[in-house]
Amino acid sequence: MVLALALMGAAVAMVAFYVPEDADQGLSQKIFYFHVPIALTAYACFGWGALKALLYLWRRDPRYDLESYVAIHLGVIFGAMTLVTGMIWAKISWGVWWAWSSNQLVLFLVLFLFYSAYFMLRFSVEDGPMRANLSAVYALFGVVLIPIGFLAIRLANDFIHPTVFTSQGPQMAGSMFATFVVCWAAMLALAAAFYGIELAGKRLDARLRELRELLAP
Amino acid sequence: MNYAGDVAALLRKDLLLELRARETLPAMALFVIAALTVFHFALPAGSSDLAAQGLLWIAILFTALLGLSRAFVSEREQGVLDGLVLAPCDRSAIWLAKTLSVLSFLVIVEAIALPAFGLFFSAVSLRTVAAVALADVGLCTVGTLLAAMAVTSRTRELLLPLLFLPLALPIVVGGVGASVAEDGGRYLGFLAVYDLVFAIISWASFEYVVAE
Numbered sequence: 001m002v003l004a005l006a007l008m009g010a011a012v013a014m015v016a017f018y019v020p021e022d023a024d025q026g027l028s029q030k031i032f033y034f035h036v037p038i039a040l041t042a043y044a045c046f047g048w049g050a051l052k053a054l055l056y057l058w059r060r061d062p063r064y065d066l067e068s069y070v071a072i073h074l075g076v077i078f079g080a081m082t083l084v085t086g087m088i089w090a091k092i093s094w095g096v097w098w099a100w101s102s103n104q105l106v107l108f109l110v111l112f113l114f115y116s117a118y119f120m121l122r123f124s125v126e127d128g129p130m131r132a133n134l135s136a137v138y139a140l141f142g143v144v145l146i147p148i149g150f151l152a153i154r155l156a157n158d159f160i161h162p163t164v165f166t167s168q169g170p171q172m173a174g175s176m177f178a179t180f181v182v183c184w185a186a187m188l189a190l191a192a193a194f195y196g197i198e199l200a201g202k203r204l205d206a207r208l209r210e211l212r213e214l215l216a217p
Numbered sequence: 218m219n220y221a222g223d224v225a226a227l228l229r230k231d232l233l234l235e236l237r238a239r240e241t242l243p244a245m246a247l248f249v250i251a252a253l254t255v256f257h258f259a260l261p262a263g264s265s266d267l268a269a270q271g272l273l274w275i276a277i278l279f280t281a282l283l284g285l286s287r288a289f290v291s292e293r294e295q296g297v298l299d300g301l302v303l304a305p306c307d308r309s310a311i312w313l314a315k316t317l318s319v320l321s322f323l324v325i326v327e328a329i330a331l332p333a334f335g336l337f338f339s340a341v342s343l344r345t346v347a348a349v350a351l352a353d354v355g356l357c358t359v360g361t362l363l364a365a366m367a368v369t370s371r372t373r374e375l376l377l378p379l380l381f382l383p384l385a386l387p388i389v390v391g392g393v394g395a396s397v398a399e400d401g402g403r404y405l406g407f408l409a410v411y412d413l414v415f416a417i418i419s420w421a422s423f424e425y426v427v428a429e
Contacts, residue, residue, distance in 0.1 A: 057425055114383035121380060124370040133425040134366050138380070141359075144418060145384060148411060152387035155394060155407060 004193040007186035011179075019179040028092040035085040037184035038078050039104065041191050043146065045075030046111070050143040053136035065132035068139055069122065070198045074191055076115045082108050103153045110149050114142060223306040227314030232321070234291060241287045242322050249280045249330040253337055269338040270345070270396045274389050276330065277349065278356070278382075284322050285360040286377050288315055289368040298368075302428050312361055312423035320357040327353070344405070348395035351408035352388045355415060359384050362419040365426045387411050 015033045049071035056064035086105045091097050100106060118138055125131040235242055256272040292298040301311050327349055331341050360381055367377040388411060394404035 057422075110383050110386055117376075117379040117383065120372070120376055121366065121370060124372040124376060129429040130369060133429065134369060137362075137422045137425050138366070140418065140422065141384065141415075144414060145387075148387050148414065149383075151407065152390040155404065156390045 001193045004189035007189045011183040011186040014179045031089045033183045037187040039082040041187040042078035045071050050139045053139035056136045106153050223310040224314045231318035245326045252276045266339045274392045281356040285364045286374045288364045293368045308424040316357045316361045344401045345396045348392045352392045354412045355388045358416045358419045
């Protein structure tokens with residue numbers, strides 16, 4: 001948590017004071033340092049959730065089910081933030097709030113819908129191994145949908161979204177890349193901190209319920 | 218009994234049930250014709266053929282959804298699924314048989330829908346037919362697994378479209394692309410990749426959806 005706060009402070013300071021403004025897009029380009037790290041962190045959360053889902057199906061330990069759920073929950077929050085920051089960026093640089101030609105944004109909409117359905121599924125099944133099974137299988141479908149969905153959207157679209165990372169490495173100045181890395185590390189640390197807190201809270205909740213059941217006549 | 222024998226027996230059960238009860242197939246056929254009729258009025262005069270091609274894919278998607286939402290209803294109502302899970306056969310055989318039965322319904326309905334589309338709108342190209350065939354496999358493999366998930370939940374039929382539509386989006390992209398794009402070949406390839414990937418993970422994960 002302390003690490004997350006420190007990195008977050010450093011990231012904001014670097015974006016505000018250190019990194020030069022983009023020659024082409026000016027000040028508005030600075031949202032890049034939040035938008036892209038948030039998006040990558042959302043992917044990381046979904047991936048982590050799927051990994052825990054796989055571990056659940058393999059080891060059958062309810063602990064992994066809870067961890068998978070918390071990771072995906074965080075992924076959806078970061079995904080929603082990606083959509084919002086992406087829309088703001090789209091409004092400023094393209095003049096519209098929504099651009100179907102922006103592959104990443106459309107993919108995040110699809111993922112947002114997909115993982116919202118994850119919650120619908122989870123909350124309409126009785127608590128127990130069946131719910132954990134269904135959630136885990138659906139979470140695994142999610143990580144398969146990410147590349148396939150991205151390919152689909154790319155096939156369906158022309159390219160307007162600026163491609164910053166190519167096979168030749170990142171196409172930006174050193175100071176920009178450094179800022180970007182710090183921002184990403186900050187977002188990941190923030191997600192990890194939230195993950196720890198949420199997990200601790202949920203476990204405490206479950207323990208409390210157990211104790212209450214023991215006390216109740 | 219071996220794996221193929223199990224699948225054949227289960228498939229035979231589904232087809233026989235449909236032959237006797239005639240519940241799903243007529244409903245799907247009627248639905249797709251009704252949908253195409255409605256689509257005629259959704260397209261203002263002067264709309265291009267391309268828009269109609271897109272609507273064909275919507276019709277197929279929702280017809281598949283209609284069939285899938287009925288796929289496990291008889292199993293649920295009679296408690297058959299519990300019996301099947303207890304039976305000494307590989308659980309993925311249940312999935313494969315159900316996928317094949319839904320697929321056969323969908324293909325029969327499309328044998329009606331595609332000529333009807335040609336009659337109402339414009340002729341269907343050979344590439345579209347190939348895309349429909351590939352898309353059917355994807356829709357049925359993923360859809361059957363999700364339908365099995367949905368029947369386990371409290372919300373049942375309500376849940377299936379929510380689970381299904383985000384996953385079916387790549388199929389619509391591939392299908393519409395194959396129908397309207399100049400170089401439709403790569404869209405067919407994409408559909409084939411989708412089918413393969415999702416068939417494998419549906420096949421592998423079905424066991425966890427029906428058994429605790």
